[in-house]
Structures are given as structure tokens and as C-alpha cells.
Amino acid sequence: MQFTQIEYFLMVARLEHMSKAALELEISQSSLSKTIARLEDDIGVPLFDRKGKSIHLNEYGRIFYKKAKKALDDLQEAKTEIQELANIQEDSIAINVMNSKLLPKLFFDFYKKRPNVKIRQYVLPDKLAQQKLIFGDIDLMIVINPIVDQRIEWVPLFTEEIFLVVPKNHPLATKESVSLIEAKDEMFIVSETGQNFRATENHLFEKAGFTPKIAFEGEDLSIILQLVNEGKGISFIFQHSFLDTYLDNVKILKISNPVCFQTVGIAWNKNRKSSFVVNSFRDFAISFLKDSANKDFSN
Structure with missing residues (x-):
């Protein structure tokens, strides 16, 4: 036969x-x-x-x-x-990410293992990215805070510190660290309601014990930080963000009280069957980011 x-x-x-x-x-x-x-x-x-x-x-x-x-x-x-x-067949991964200086090396190291893979990277608003994850338009999300949806699996990767960022000519810029309550009368530039980072910001304000005065809400952190750079208000930046590279007129301050940290995780739709290469990347990313963040934090 x-x-x-x-x-x-x-x-x-x-x-x-x-x-x-x-x-x-x-x-x-x-x-x-x-x-x-x-x-x-x-x-x-x-x-x-x-x-x-x-x-x-x-x-x-x-x-x-x-x-x-x-x-x-x-x-x-x-x-x-x-x-x-065997890397014979080209395959692709669609992933939504946050701005983190840990990600370029993650992609580079994975490319060395699987040179035929095609990675499509997005930086979409959290709600839109979550929709696309559910409908199968993207395979993975690297995002802060757990996603509360029975269809989505979220695994923590690392915890990173959150800092206050102010213009260089701001009175608080003379300090190296501040208690967040010291900024209660300042104009804040924050993430748009519905964004995962906004939930983190609201939690910080609640822990500090005040309701912020908000000058601007936006979904793009790079625009928010540029407004701080131009002296339009103050905001937050997280430890592994690469956006501080583009800011030449700010001071980044440690927040002594309350303790300010956020957890970054990776999410996927557990009801959809992922390809072999997506599963490979997910496992690689979990190991790589946990290890890289711990090394960076220890330094």
C-alpha cells in the first residue's frame, strides 16, 4: 500500500x-x-x-x-x-508589550534560538490588547497586574519599583527621595482610566491617603513623560522603563512612603491552542524575564 x-x-x-x-x-x-x-x-x-x-x-x-x-x-x-x-518552517508570534528595557534582549536571544521566527510586536492600549488576546489576534501580552478574566491565564514574571518623576526646576527636584504625600497639592499627569498602570497609580494615591489633582490623562506613557519633561506636571515611571533615556529635563525620585512596586506578568488565552513556537517563546520569556529582572534588581 x-x-x-x-x-x-x-x-x-x-x-x-x-x-x-x-x-x-x-x-x-x-x-x-x-x-x-x-x-x-x-x-x-x-x-x-x-x-x-x-x-x-x-x-x-x-x-x-x-x-x-x-x-x-x-x-x-x-x-x-x-x-x-527543527526551525524548518517559519512561524510567527504576535505579542503586545509594555515599554521595558528588558524586552529587546529577550527578543534578540530568542531569535538566536529560532532564527526563522517572525515576531509581530504591538504596544496597544490594555483594553484593546486584551480583546485581541481573547479573539486570537495576538498570542501573548506582557502587562502589569493580573487580568481578571476566566479565559486568560496570567503568570507573574517580576516585581519592579515605581518612581516619581518631576521637572528639574520643581521644588521636589532638590530631593533624592520623597514621601508621596508631599506631592498631594501637585498637578499629576496620569494614565487613562482603564489602563492597567492607572490602577497601579490609583492604588498608590489611596495608600498615600489623598486624591490627586489631575491635569492630563493619556494612554501613551511616552507622551505623559514628555509633558513632565516640558514642565506641565509630575507623574510616575517604573524601574525597567527605557523612556527615561529621552528625558533631559526631569528628576527621578525614589518614593519612600508608601512602598511603590508593581508586578509584571505574561498573559495568554488558555482556551485557545497555541502553536509550538508560541509556547516555546512563552516558556523562554518566563525564564528569561524572571532571571533578568532579578539580576538587574540586585545591581
């Missing part, structure tokens, strides 16, 4: 029409008929009932069809998994 015989048999069984099957397979009808006849000879029984030009699976054919289709599907699945494992 040959692999080609099984492929041809499945096509004829699906179409139940010899000439249409031959056309689909791009072979002559006589060649197809001979192949099916040899398969039946090999098995020892006819697989089709033939009446004139019509051809239909008989009892034997239906049994063989079910088993042959499963065998072919299993072979194709095995081939795909092996190709992915």
Missing part, C-alpha cells in the same frame, strides 16, 4: 466522482482508476459500489476512509511539529 494510493482514495471518496477527482488531482482518469483498483486488490475487497458512472463508498470503504483520513491527518500534524522543532 502506497501513500499516493491513500491520497487518491480519499479524494475519490470525498467527491464520489472519478472524473472530478482526476481533475482535482491533475492526473488522467484512467491512471486514477488503475490506482484505486490496485489499492482494492492490495486490501482484498472493493471499497466502492459502482453503478454506471456513479461511485459510492461501501461498508468496507467507509471503514477504510475513517482510518485512512485519521492516519493522514496524524502524519501531517507530526510533520508540522517536527518542522517547527
